[in-house]
Amino acid sequence: MAGERRSVTFWILAVFFGLFLVFLYGPLSAILILSFQGPSGGLTFPLNGVSLHWFRNLTEQQAVGDFGGSFRRSFTLGLMVMVVTVVVSLLAGLAFRRRFVGATPLFYLAVASLVVPSIIISLGIGVMFQQVGIRPSWYGSAFGAHLTWTLPFGVLIMFAVFNRFSPAYEEAARDLGASPWQTFRHVLLPMIAPMLVGVGLFGFTLSYDEFARSLMTAGTYNTLPLEIYGMTTNVTTPVLYALGTVTTLFSFLVISLTLGIIVWLGRRRARG
Amino acid sequence: MAIAVEQPAASPARPAGARLVSVLGRLAAYLQAAPLALILGVFLLAPILMIVAVSFWDYDFARLYPDFVLTNYAETLGSWVTWRTYLNTLKYAAIVWALTLFIGFWVAYFIAFHVRTATMQTVLFLVCTVPFLTSNIIRMISWIPVLGRNGLVNATLIEMGLVSAPVEWLLYSDFAVVLAMVHLYTLFMVTPIFNTLMRIDRALIEAARDAGANGCQVLWNVVLPLAKPGMAIGTIFVVTLVMADFITVQVMSGGQSASVALMMRNQMSLLQYPAAAANAVVLLVLVLLMVAGILRVVDIRKEL
Amino acid sequence: AQNPITLRQFGTGVSNLNAIAEKCKEDLGITLEMTATDSDAAAQRAVTQPDSYDIADIEYWIAKKVFPAGVLQPMDVSRLTYFDKIVPLFITGKLTPDSVIAQGTAPHTVGFVEGPDSTTFAKAPTGWLTMVPTIYNADTLGIRPDLVGRPITTWADIMDPAFRGKTSILNIPSIGIMDAAMIMEASGELTYADKGNMTRAEIDKTIDFLIAAKRAGQFRAFWKSFDESVNLMASGEVIIQSMWSPAVAAVRSRGIPCVYQPLKEGYRAWGGGIGLAKHLSGAKLDAAYEYINWYLSGWVGAYLNRQGYYSAAMETAKKHMSDDEWGFWVEGKPAKGDILAPDGKVMEKAGAVRDGGSFEERMGKVACWNSVMDEDRYMVRRWNEFIAA
Amino acid sequence: MSKAAAIDIAAVSKIYGTMTAVHAISLKIPAGSYCCLLGPSGCGKSTTLRMIAGHERISSGDIRLGNTVVTDLPPARRGTAMMFQSYALFPHLDVVDNVAFSLKMKGVAKEERRARALDLLKLVQMDTYADRRPAQLSGGQQQRVALARALITDPEALLLDEPLSALDPFLKVRVRAELKKLQNELGITFVHVTHSQEEAMALADLIVVMNEGRIEQAAHPRTIFERPATAFVARFMGDHNVISGRVADVRDGAVTVEVAGGGRFDALGRPPEGGQADIAVRTDRVRLGEAPVPGLGFTGIVTNVEYRGASVKLTASGAGIEDFTAIVGDGPFFARPVTVGEAVPFAWRAEDAIVLGRLGS
Amino acid sequence: MSKAAAIDIAAVSKIYGTMTAVHAISLKIPAGSYCCLLGPSGCGKSTTLRMIAGHERISSGDIRLGNTVVTDLPPARRGTAMMFQSYALFPHLDVVDNVAFSLKMKGVAKEERRARALDLLKLVQMDTYADRRPAQLSGGQQQRVALARALITDPEALLLDEPLSALDPFLKVRVRAELKKLQNELGITFVHVTHSQEEAMALADLIVVMNEGRIEQAAHPRTIFERPATAFVARFMGDHNVISGRVADVRDGAVTVEVAGGGRFDALGRPPEGGQADIAVRTDRVRLGEAPVPGLGFTGIVTNVEYRGASVKLTASGAGIEDFTAIVGDGPFFARPVTVGEAVPFAWRAEDAIVLGRLGS
Ligand SMILES: Nc1ncnc2c1ncn2[C@@H]1O[C@H](COP(=O)(O)OP(=O)(O)OP(=O)(O)O)[C@@H](O)[C@H]1O
Numbered sequence A: 001m002a003g004e005r006r007s008v009t010f011w012i013l014a015v016f017f018g019l020f021l022v023f024l025y026g027p028l029s030a031i032l033i034l035s036f037q038g039p040s041g042g043l044t045f046p047l048n049g050v051s052l053h054w055f056r057n058l059t060e061q062q063a064v065g066d067f068g069g070s071f072r073r074s075f076t077l078g079l080m081v082m083v084v085t086v087v088v089s090l091l092a093g094l095a096f097r098r099r100f101v102g103a104t105p106l107f108y109l110a111v112a113s114l115v116v117p118s119i120i121i122s123l124g125i126g127v128m129f130q131q132v133g134i135r136p137s138w139y140g141s142a143f144g145a146h147l148t149w150t151l152p153f154g155v156l157i158m159f160a161v162f163n164r165f166s167p168a169y170e171e172a173a174r175d176l177g178a179s180p181w182q183t184f185r186h187v188l189l190p191m192i193a194p195m196l197v198g199v200g201l202f203g204f205t206l207s208y209d210e211f212a213r214s215l216m217t218a219g220t221y222n223t224l225p226l227e228i229y230g231m232t233t234n235v236t237t238p239v240l241y242a243l244g245t246v247t248t249l250f251s252f253l254v255i256s257l258t259l260g261i262i263v264w265l266g267r268r269r270a271r272g
Numbered sequence B: 001m002a003i004a005v006e007q008p009a010a011s012p013a014r015p016a017g018a019r020l021v022s023v024l025g026r027l028a029a030y031l032q033a034a035p036l037a038l039i040l041g042v043f044l045l046a047p048i049l050m051i052v053a054v055s056f057w058d059y060d061f062a063r064l065y066p067d068f069v070l071t072n073y074a075e076t077l078g079s080w081v082t083w084r085t086y087l088n089t090l091k092y093a094a095i096v097w098a099l100t101l102f103i104g105f106w107v108a109y110f111i112a113f114h115v116r117t118a119t120m121q122t123v124l125f126l127v128c129t130v131p132f133l134t135s136n137i138i139r140m141i142s143w144i145p146v147l148g149r150n151g152l153v154n155a156t157l158i159e160m161g162l163v164s165a166p167v168e169w170l171l172y173s174d175f176a177v178v179l180a181m182v183h184l185y186t187l188f189m190v191t192p193i194f195n196t197l198m199r200i201d202r203a204l205i206e207a208a209r210d211a212g213a214n215g216c217q218v219l220w221n222v223v224l225p226l227a228k229p230g231m232a233i234g235t236i237f238v239v240t241l242v243m244a245d246f247i248t249v250q251v252m253s254g255g256q257s258a259s260v261a262l263m264m265r266n267q268m269s270l271l272q273y274p275a276a277a278a279n280a281v282v283l284l285v286l287v288l289l290m291v292a293g294i295l296r297v298v299d300i301r302k303e304l
Numbered sequence C: 001a002q003n004p005i006t007l008r009q010f011g012t013g014v015s016n017l018n019a020i021a022e023k024c025k026e027d028l029g030i031t032l033e034m035t036a037t038d039s040d041a042a043a044q045r046a047v048t049q050p051d052s053y054d055i056a057d058i059e060y061w062i063a064k065k066v067f068p069a070g071v072l073q074p075m076d077v078s079r080l081t082y083f084d085k086i087v088p089l090f091i092t093g094k095l096t097p098d099s100v101i102a103q104g105t106a107p108h109t110v111g112f113v114e115g116p117d118s119t120t121f122a123k124a125p126t127g128w129l130t131m132v133p134t135i136y137n138a139d140t141l142g143i144r145p146d147l148v149g150r151p152i153t154t155w156a157d158i159m160d161p162a163f164r165g166k167t168s169i170l171n172i173p174s175i176g177i178m179d180a181a182m183i184m185e186a187s188g189e190l191t192y193a194d195k196g197n198m199t200r201a202e203i204d205k206t207i208d209f210l211i212a213a214k215r216a217g218q219f220r221a222f223w224k225s226f227d228e229s230v231n232l233m234a235s236g237e238v239i240i241q242s243m244w245s246p247a248v249a250a251v252r253s254r255g256i257p258c259v260y261q262p263l264k265e266g267y268r269a270w271g272g273g274i275g276l277a278k279h280l281s282g283a284k285l286d287a288a289y290e291y292i293n294w295y296l297s298g299w300v301g302a303y304l305n306r307q308g309y310y311s312a313a314m315e316t317a318k319k320h321m322s323d324d325e326w327g328f329w330v331e332g333k334p335a336k337g338d339i340l341a342p343d344g345k346v347m348e349k350a351g352a353v354r355d356g357g358s359f360e361e362r363m364g365k366v367a368c369w370n371s372v373m374d375e376d377r378y379m380v381r382r383w384n385e386f387i388a389a
Numbered sequence D, E: 001m002s003k004a005a006a007i008d009i010a011a012v013s014k015i016y017g018t019m020t021a022v023h024a025i026s027l028k029i030p031a032g033s034y035c036c037l038l039g040p041s042g043c044g045k046s047t048t049l050r051m052i053a054g055h056e057r058i059s060s061g062d063i064r065l066g067n068t069v070v071t072d073l074p075p076a077r078r079g080t081a082m083m084f085q086s087y088a089l090f091p092h093l094d095v096v097d098n099v100a101f102s103l104k105m106k107g108v109a110k111e112e113r114r115a116r117a118l119d120l121l122k123l124v125q126m127d128t129y130a131d132r133r134p135a136q137l138s139g140g141q142q143q144r145v146a147l148a149r150a151l152i153t154d155p156e157a158l159l160l161d162e163p164l165s166a167l168d169p170f171l172k173v174r175v176r177a178e179l180k181k182l183q184n185e186l187g188i189t190f191v192h193v194t195h196s197q198e199e200a201m202a203l204a205d206l207i208v209v210m211n212e213g214r215i216e217q218a219a220h221p222r223t224i225f226e227r228p229a230t231a232f233v234a235r236f237m238g239d240h241n242v243i244s245g246r247v248a249d250v251r252d253g254a255v256t257v258e259v260a261g262g263g264r265f266d267a268l269g270r271p272p273e274g275g276q277a278d279i280a281v282r283t284d285r286v287r288l289g290e291a292p293v294p295g296l297g298f299t300g301i302v303t304n305v306e307y308r309g310a311s312v313k314l315t316a317s318g319a320g321i322e323d324f325t326a327i328v329g330d331g332p333f334f335a336r337p338v339t340v341g342e343a344v345p346f347a348w349r350a351e352d353a354i355v356l357g358r359l360g361s
């Protein structure tokens, strides 16, 4: 590889890729920079001084809204969605390894769940709860609404995982006297653990950022994206950008943490 | 797996014990599938059925009246605005699809075929992924200080003397809507295309080169046909996301443009649920037809 | 009184202020949980999720839609300590006995019902209020004097081709249609029998006019909330738009010149109040009454006055304001000292005079209220067409 | 170690949906023998093995291991242990833990099970790799670990599905010898699936040649080689030329067949029913030269010459026979080489041509 | 078809990062010959072939094809065609379009290119499968299509990377013969990578044995077999016993080596430098029986007996030699069988033991 020439195409594509990254990260860095405005800064360039004022302001009580509470709700909801997504997708993945009546409709229902516009789900659940007389809440109706988005991803990922999972491992375990539960616990689970962590991360971030599906279903208390959306219409200071910066950093943190876990699982597998 | 396929008729002499195991196995599959079926049933199927029902109800500004009227559909389908809005939404979908497909393909192609080490491929792919895991709303509004009349782009253009007055159409325009959507949704194209590209046997490329194909010919005759499934899956994602979008349209057009979902959202916020439901049904049918069309090209079960 | 009860209130960001909740906790011990939404979401939540709140903080035109749905309970006037301090605008529709009643959904027309279980609005005051009025104001055009470059005198000026691509109106149908009606009349396009209750033909004409203007590129954007309007104005995206008084102040507080421009046709007004959820009863209901009485007792009124809105009980508010504050905010007098915002920042320097003058001058020149019309469903549909066009 | 058990397969069938993979086969594998299941791809070898192991349900028939009918027992309670084709070592466990897995399942304490696992690793000379992960081992090393893992259950029979297929040819030969040695030492029954004739010949006491779900012949390697039962076996083993023709003459213990449009050939044996017969001529017994009597040779055109080191393989056609093969020692060949296209006389002795049976007859 | 070209590889190296995969090898492959690159996994066979094909850049050195230096030419302009290990047929194109691919790239009109593709498909007897997709073909059929696709470019040299490895053993032998026949007919140069000695022996005019990026020996199969140049070649080919020891005595054209703690053995040839020598004894020339003179035999304990059909392979240890192999005809063996553990005398003739060279000497 050393000293091998790169083609012209490579350089053209490399520049294209670089521009794409600028496109991806450019606006994000714009609000990152703007969140460090001075106390009299506005929502647009040019910068009006540099300070941490708006981050401090973020920790204080705002005129309206409840950033802390909505963050806690979204975080909790994200965790709930994560756990349920992992468990239910895993179970469904296991189920799809066998044939059963209704497997194909269920599969396509999951696919449909992926493509049905969020707002329709939101509307449907909202109206249904209203008609049935159940109070919508972030931990109830919004939870369910989020699952219709995270589960199909989880199920499709598990589907792919099990497509590639050789039944020989389980047969070997059975041959060695493992009960079905032992086979699951000592063979299957450890082997697909990194994938499950991935599904979990996926579930968490999808839920943590979900807006449209929360819209009609969150009930009394806002989730963070609803709150952020509210802030975009109710806040006129860079505190909004500070919030953007902080939530972005939070996402990065969650992602790095997850990647860390996956790498760690991989290492543990490779080394011992 | 094989167990379930087996014909019970073929094993007349099997004692009950064996059959019990098989029955338990089958039962296990149902138990394992049950949570998924239950959740999708309650939170997907039932709400959609509800919407279908409500789309025939009557309403006034405060209440819904269970009924069977066709006025919601008549008003929805009878208005030129609906058609315009659908057209507009399809226009967004088409433009965003074309752009994300173009960008997504080349980005995926670059990482898959021009980046040499697996580690670097993973790193670059992650670099593309990370912004997509942060708040969509934040990512969207982050364009405003960039594109505004006094935003970064205009300031730069003016400073460089390229324009004398700020370029108006950068923000609160279809351009802004499309730009933000491309920003939001490109990853949904990159990922599946990247996956299929990574699965292409490198020997095929060499075989093509060996047969005298130049770079373009390899791309056109080998890579593109083999990347089709990934492009189809990406298309499903992007098209359904754009068709369902309302917030990007609302924010980036400054409320000046409409999409079907935004129309629904407006109707919903004005408590016109049956009208929104009728719209939802039409939108749902349209989206499902589009997806079904794409699924004819690609068997997702096989792509997984 | 340290009341352990929690009340859940939702409403628009205008009055769902955390400062009020804090003070309420301090004074009454009642915990107020506030959720801020935009107007549409507020209306929606009021009707569709009646269990999700105890107190609805909404506008009167929303109440016109919401109340008949039976999600709110009428309020017993006899339990309201400060009922008689409420400005007559909300009782009779007249600021002073000789005022004319403005067109549109004037608050008093949807302020009363016949009895404790009634959902039909009463023609005249009764012992049962739909909502307790809390906040109101008169809206007009806000302008950037540095950028418009000429005097602005009429609603019609927003359609001046010179401002093409630099104007904005509200995208809340019940409000936006009234702005449009003011513009139509001012520019002589149409005279309505009742702006607040248009006929289909009038709606069609108005919307067609708006669509034509939109196609001609007159508008830069539409806004739905206070802060959107502030941002549009402050960033220079828009230089003339329909605006609220405190929003103008907010732009100005950033050192950007902005004027709340009185116009010859008068103002479009709005009023908000708080209503009680149907399900409230017992101790919670008592606490809600306690909260409402506290609300009208002056501190909140003063707080709202200082934001640039008006309190429904002016008299009680006055006791919580300095003379200078009262003079500046309500009487339209030049400020003697600096006028401070609640956070202690200088809002207006000594000598400043409030745009539009005194309370009487503003609220006395109301031409119409935000409205819900008989043809509401049709109007909303056509409005959506305008937005989609 | 535990003692060996005989395996008795009685009229066992396996049906997948509408497709019969194994047709009512019956087979007795003596205790302590090394049995190879041999046959082309898809012939049902793996299915048979997996039915013995208990990983595939038996559609009909019964299997006994020793004195126990194991037909409905779960794999772990059959007294068999299986070694999988790609070894199926658990990637998340190190070598000891892989080997100790079955003990862990039984609840044996950690120290004890590791000690016993180490014993078995010593047996397969892998004790120094105890704490590596499978991914860090070569194919041959993985194979030994898999063996140790299978043996720790003290099986009466070890079942191996193509255990050598993942190894390179060099290693294959070495590991093969080790397998055989191990079986000798342990004395337990081995059932080994392969599609390599060479492997089966080298290892087995009993070769079972399968074809399309049926057993064509089950016998000692020498019998298979010297007296293939059917044309399929003769062809598959590759060491016989099969000549098919009409029975033209039958004498005492010998038959003459006439090849369509070609010569007449003699072979020892009784004619099958139906007037058609296949005869087999051992390729390594064919000489270059005129046959002393008719019916024991022909003249053919050489179509291919393949050098094999110590011998040369000639292919020729003639007298109605296609692809007739002769293996000639390198000494005689290079003394008088022949080239492709040349016409050459081939001959063999009477005892090197035998009549083949037909399945079911 | 086009005429064959010789391939001249001059001091060619391939360096991956810091790792040298091919060490300055030089090799001349005569025009029209069948050359096999043989060696263990990872020895650099594929890398060498791919450098000839132009799919791998050459780190240093030059390659000529005929009279052209092709070092810097793209694959398609070298006059070579490559057949890939797993055939690399385009899954989205049917058989004709696969074969016609290179013509399409050249802009040949549809009708014409399909006609030519069909000609080639006829050549490999695949014309009846013209409109199938690769996934609908068996391994052997895919192999032929790949061949047709490679041949349609009229190459001067055909490069094949393990073309038979995906086939089952039965098919392998048949396709091997077809390959050879085709090469004879076409007359072009074939370069074929394999790690099967048998395959190389059967096919090649020139076998190139590689080890760790170097060429150990490049010669005719018979030379490789009869006079392996190095201990590696002798061991790898598997038909020689390699005995290493100290040079104890040197006579005219012969050497005596002394094995550590064991016997003394004579071999023909000159001693290498350094006092150590490897000698090779052909396994198929070893007899059971006492050696008439010392230095041409020993007595060993039989450690393994492998039946091979026409012969039996004995492994024995003794006189300081491990794993000594003797291939004995089945006739003599079964006349007087030996079993594992028995002590048996082995002997060979003077001309069957030769001194091996060492690489670089
Ligand atoms: N689970 C299954 N469902 C349906 N058919 C199957 C299944 N498993 C095997 N078969 C079929 O049964 C037949 C025998 O398969 P088996 O795996 O036993 O062959 P094999 O002799 O082991 O072949 P190979 O050498 O290729 O491994 C084949 O035709 C195969 O396609």
Ligand SMILES: Nc1ncnc2c1ncn2[C@@H]1O[C@H](COP(=O)(O)OP(=O)(O)OP(=O)(O)O)[C@@H](O)[C@H]1O
Binding pocket: E016, E019, E021, E039, E040, E041, E042, E043, E044, E045, E046, E047, E048, E195
């Ligand atoms: N792209 C590459 N990058 C780094 N090292 C490589 C690369 N390709 C091959 N190698 C290394 O070069 C050496 C030679 O590889 P090559 O593929 O030529 O071996 P081979 O003889 O064909 O082996 P096999 O029989 O396994 O195919 C090996 O050690 C291999 O790991």
Ligand SMILES: NCCCCNCCCN
Binding pocket: C011, C012, C014, C015, C039, C057, C058, C059, C135, C139, C175, C244, C270, C271, C272, C273
């Ligand atoms: N408490 C209700 C406040 C509602 C404010 N709405 C503002 C509308 C201005 N036109």
Ligand SMILES: [Mg+2]
Binding pocket: D045, D046, D047
């Ligand atoms: Mg098999």
Ligand SMILES: [Mg+2]
Binding pocket: E045, E046, E047
């Ligand atoms: Mg290779």
